[in-house]
Amino acid sequence: MNAPALSRRSLLLQGGALVVGFSMAGRNALAQTFAPVATDGFTKAVAPDQVDSFLALGADGRATIFSGKVDLGTGIETAMAQIAAEELDLPLDRVAVVQGDTALTPDQGPTYGSLSIQKGGVEIRHAAATARARLVQRASERLGVPVDALETRDGAVRPKAGGPGLAYAELVTDGRLDLKVDPAVNTKDPARFALVGKSVARIDIPQKVMGRFTYMQDVRVPGMVHARVVRPPAIGASLESVDEGSVAGIPGVLKVVRQGNFLAVVAEKEWAAVKAAGQLGATWSKWEGLPEQDKLWQHVRATKVTKDDLTSSTGDAEAALGRAARTLEASYDFAIHTHGSIGPSCAVAELKDGLLTCWTASQMTHALRKQLAAMTGLAPEAVRCIYVEGSGCYGRNGHEDAAGDAALLARAVGRPVRVQWSRADEHGWDPKGPPTLIDLKAGLDADGNVAAWSSQFHVPEGAAGNVPLVAADLAGLPHETAMAPGNVIQNSALPYAFPNVRTVCHRLASTPFRPSWIRTPGRMQNTYANEAFLDECAAAAGADPLEYRLRALKDPRGIAVLERVAEIAGWQARPSPAADMSGDVLRGRGLSYVKYELNRTYVAGVAEVEVDRRTGRIRVPRFFVAQDCGQIINPDGVRNQLDGNVIQTVSRVLMEEVTFDRGGVTSLDWASYPIITFPDVPEVVTALIDRPTEKPWGAGEPSAAIVPAAISNAIFDATGARLRSVPFTPAKVKAALRAT
Amino acid sequence: MAQQMSLDVNGRAARVSVDDPDTPLLYVLRDDLGLHGPRFGCGLGQCGSCTVHVDGQAVRSCITPVSGLKPGAKIVTLEGLGTPEMPHPVQAAFIAEQAAQCGYCINGMIMQSAALLNETPKPDEAAIRQALAQNLCRCGTHLRIVRAVQRAAGTL
Numbered sequence: 060m061n062a063p064a065l066s067r068r069s070l071l072l073q074g075g076a077l078v079v080g081f082s083m084a085g086r087n088a089l090a091q092t093f094a095p096v097a098t099d100g101f102t103k104a105v106a107p108d109q110v111d112s113f114l115a116l117g118a119d120g121r122a123t124i125f126s127g128k129v130d131l132g133t134g135i136e137t138a139m140a141q142i143a144a145e146e147l148d149l150p151l152d153r154v155a156v157v158q159g160d161t162a163l164t165p166d167q168g169p170t171y172g173s174l175s176i177q178k179g180g181v182e183i184r185h186a187a188a189t190a191r192a193r194l195v196q197r198a199s200e201r202l203g204v205p206v207d208a209l210e211t212r213d214g215a216v217r218p219k220a221g222g223p224g225l226a227y228a229e230l231v232t233d234g235r236l237d238l239k240v241d242p243a244v245n246t247k248d249p250a251r252f253a254l255v256g257k258s259v260a261r262i263d264i265p266q267k268v269m270g271r272f273t274y275m276q277d278v279r280v281p282g283m284v285h286a287r288v289v290r291p292p293a294i295g296a297s298l299e300s301v302d303e304g305s306v307a308g309i310p311g312v313l314k315v316v317r318q319g320n321f322l323a324v325v326a327e328k329e330w331a332a333v334k335a336a337g338q339l340g341a342t343w344s345k346w347e348g349l350p351e352q353d354k355l356w357q358h359v360r361a362t363k364v365t366k367d368d369l370t371s372s373t374g375d376a377e378a379a380l381g382r383a384a385r386t387l388e389a390s391y392d393f394a395i396h397t398h399g400s401i402g403p404s405c406a407v408a409e410l411k412d413g414l415l416t417c418w419t420a421s422q423m424t425h426a427l428r429k430q431l432a433a434m435t436g437l438a439p440e441a442v443r444c445i446y447v448e449g450s451g452c453y454g455r456n457g458h459e460d461a462a463g464d465a466a467l468l469a470r471a472v473g474r475p476v477r478v479q480w481s482r483a484d485e486h487g488w489d490p491k492g493p494p495t496l497i498d499l500k501a502g503l504d505a506d507g508n509v510a511a512w513s514s515q516f517h518v519p520e521g522a523a524g525n526v527p528l529v530a531a532d533l534a535g536l537p538h539e540t541a542m543a544p545g546n547v548i549q550n551s552a553l554p555y556a557f558p559n560v561r562t563v564c565h566r567l568a569s570t571p572f573r574p575s576w577i578r579t580p581g582r583m584q585n586t587y588a589n590e591a592f593l594d595e596c597a598a599a600a601g602a603d604p605l606e607y608r609l610r611a612l613k614d615p616r617g618i619a620v621l622e623r624v625a626e627i628a629g630w631q632a633r634p635s636p637a638a639d640m641s642g643d644v645l646r647g648r649g650l651s652y653v654k655y656e657l658n659r660t661y662v663a664g665v666a667e668v669e670v671d672r673r674t675g676r677i678r679v680p681r682f683f684v685a686q687d688c689g690q691i692i693n694p695d696g697v698r699n700q701l702d703g704n705v706i707q708t709v710s711r712v713l714m715e716e717v718t719f720d721r722g723g724v725t726s727l728d729w730a731s732y733p734i735i736t737f738p739d740v741p742e743v744v745t746a747l748i749d750r751p752t753e754k755p756w757g758a759g760e761p762s763a764a765i766v767p768a769a770i771s772n773a774i775f776d777a778t779g780a781r782l783r784s785v786p787f788t789p790a791k792v793k794a795a796l797r798a799t
Numbered sequence: 800m801a802q803q804m805s806l807d808v809n810g811r812a813a814r815v816s817v818d819d820p821d822t823p824l825l826y827v828l829r830d831d832l833g834l835h836g837p838r839f840g841c842g843l844g845q846c847g848s849c850t851v852h853v854d855g856q857a858v859r860s861c862i863t864p865v866s867g868l869k870p871g872a873k874i875v876t877l878e879g880l881g882t883p884e885m886p887h888p889v890q891a892a893f894i895a896e897q898a899a900q901c902g903y904c905i906n907g908m909i910m911q912s913a914a915l916l917n918e919t920p921k922p923d924e925a926a927i928r929q930a931l932a933q934n935l936c937r938c939g940t941h942l943r944i945v946r947a948v949q950r951a952a953g954t955l
């Protein structure tokens with residue numbers, strides 16, 4: 060996207076493929092909607108069962124793909140184009156992708172859960188294959204050649220025997236096919252793939268590298284003003300008074316907007332808004348509703364449980380524990396984390412003639428549209444969310460909240476408003492990955508095998524719904540009240556065939572901060588506890604950690620990733636800890652494995668660590684990872700994701716923790732919430748197992764799940780000390796070393 | 800009282816009007832001049848995403864008051880470093896290495912690296928990592944970024 064100023068029209072014509080103008084259907088104020096209408100009177104389909112919802116074939120021989128899933132910096136724009144170009148037999152540069160515009164794209168669900176390719180991409184594949192089949196059929200009728208004797212190549216249907224063919228553009232009159240997607244359609248034989256499975260250069264990278272890309276933070280619309288929010292100093296504080304005079308001297312300040320506890324300043328220029336937000340005088344009530352940070356885990360343990368989710372039950376774990384030759388017991392915890400986007404959240408909203416347009420980097424524009432409608436009292440049809448890529452979000456960060464702020468302010472000032480969060484707004488007010496506490500017990504038989512496994516996860520209730528918008532909450536406008544931490548019970552159950560297993564998730568009525576999903580929600584924390592505790596069992600049994608896992612693993616694809624990672628890491632079979640523990644810097648290796656959600660992507664990893672006994676500092680010089688995510692669309696893109704997951708998660712495990720006092724977050728910048736920097740970034744060695752004839756599965760999240768346990772296991776291997784509390788700070792490392 | 804200023808940005812004279820001489824250069828570049836290269840990340844000098852060159856030096860524009868610039872200072876942003884037809888070697892290397900995920904940090908990475916290569920044409924990997932130690936990336940693109948700088952330096 061490189062339009063310097065965005066207009067609805069320029070967004071629509073992005074890619075130059077689809078000949079539609081944009082107009083409002085219905086002119087009277089009550090019936091206004093955002094149903095886009097083509098110049099010839101047709102409405103752009105968005106229903107998920109229509110081919111036209113997903114693609115349009117242009118008169119210029121180009122195709123436009125309409126994707127409800129959006130590129131959050133992971134490269135799926137390119138992958139979607141690859142999938143569609145492959146099915147349509149078009150060169151990649153003749154496919155453009157429009158993403159996440161609620162008026163133009165089907166609702167394919169939020170962009171989370173590593174489902175973009177697996178679900179979104181497959182839907183686009185089916186739409187494209189359905190379109191292709193119809194084009195071939197039409198060509199057959201026009202050319203008088205049987206379907207079987209035709210092929211598609213380079214945007215045209217041609218007789219296999221040679222002779223003139225028909226370009227797609229000649230087979231569709233107006234870009235539309237008016238056809239239902241056939242989910243059972245024959246898709247292309249992977250043996251004939253020319254684009255899928257090949258490393259293709261990403262569409263967006265040249266513009267990003269040349270400074271020509273339009274991020275959400277770059278969007279400017281005519282007449283727009285700038286706002287900054289002024290959040291309460293304590294999460295639950297009430298606004299008592301505002302001294303508007305305190306910002307009167309700042310040129311260009313237009314308005315102080317106050318609604319309930321929502322407070323913001325609006326100015327002609329951005330810097331004036333920044334200054335005014337810092338200078339605005341306001342008094343707030345005292346609020347100290349958070350637990351004390353150093354009593355966090357007692358607080359979690361004491362939180363009311365609203366229900367138990369039994370996520371797996373085999374045999375009788377309690378009885379088997381009683382019979383076991385040996386039992387082990389441990390508790391693991393994973394701190395509260397922030398998403399940590401490098402660019403704070405931003406949105407632009409405009410309310411005009413009863414219609415709200417919101418430019419947003421939201422990962423879930425279709426859901427956000429409904430949230431904004433509920434908050435403003437508009438009908439959902441009167442709200443349009445237009446996706447513009449922002450800074451990477453790694454889950455549900457503050458993008459949606461900034462959109463809520465912008466919508467509220469657009470209504471308050473009657474002009475388009477851009478809201479840019481500050482660094483402190485993002486660190487302080489993005490929803491947080493909730494604290495996770497896990498208690499585990501295992502019983503080993505006389506041979507050291509796991510005979511019984513019983514685990515209890517203390518995690519907030521709720522799933523992956525809509526996270527309540529901060530603006531709606533502060534302003535007392537309608538909003539959701541349920542927590543939406545993500546599907547955090549996933550991977551609490553095990554991928555191993557132990558005879559007696561019971562895994563229970565105690566769902567908590569509350570958690571200190573508004574929760575949401577951070578990348579690999581629950582799967583990361585749960586796999587950490589499972590795979591580290593399993594390593595404790597292996598050590599107790601005196602077994603090699605790889606051999607110990609393979610004993611209880613029946614799944615050939617799981618076995619394959621473990622064997623592959625062992626191969627690239629040069630894994631030496633021996634029990635942990637290592638025999639040699641002399642010297643100040645100790646070295647170790649640790650293994651970890653996940654089958655994502657127990658039904659898709661397989662990942663195995665090996666961490667190498669160095670532990671400095673004097674300082675307690677951990678370094679991870681190298682990390683090896685092997686992954687099978689089924690059919691790979693863009694191998695280079697998958698490798699980029701593996702690097703990213705490993706590096707981000709090493710950062711989470713070694714240093715990250717939201718700090719807070721009784722009122723709110725105190726880690727409000729990068730000095731107080733440090734993340735990994737270049738000198739400490741590990742080398743990442745990756746191995747991909749491509750299975751072109753299998754379904755494509757997600758690659759954006761799964762590999763984060765294996766990182767924490769691999770590091771914990773490697774530290775144990777190096778030192779004999781077990782780290783069970785993320786982050787593994789030098790203080791915790793030193794304490795663990797003292798205890799061994 | 801708004802103050803008129805003349806800046807040399809990407810080889811062109813630009814006239815801007817600022818209400819506050821303390822306005823950080825970042826806001827002038829982004830809001831007054833409509834540039835998209837330098838990015839707002841923290842406003843605190845902590846992340847590097849706002850980096851530009853001032854007289855060839857990598858500078859964090861979020862903490863550089865526009866009035867503090869020397870008269871005639873030459874400001875270069877990512878847009879002015881190279882053009883799509885003639886990318887700077889560091890830009891070409893970032894494309895060749897596919898060194899971006901969301902890309903939000905990439906402005907800072909390229910501007911910092913280009914300044915490094917001006918001073919030290921053949922840095923080794925450790926020197927590159929050290930030179931970029933104050934530039935944050937959350938997507939975990941670090942390894943590709945380092946390879947891209949090595950490629951630009953001809954040391955890959």
Ligand code: FES
Pocket residue numbers: 838839840841842843844845846847848849850859860861862
């Ligand atoms: S925005 Fe300037 S250093 Fe972060």
Ligand code: FES
Pocket residue numbers: 132401451899900901902903904905935936937938939940
């Ligand atoms: S590529 Fe996203 S922050 Fe670096």
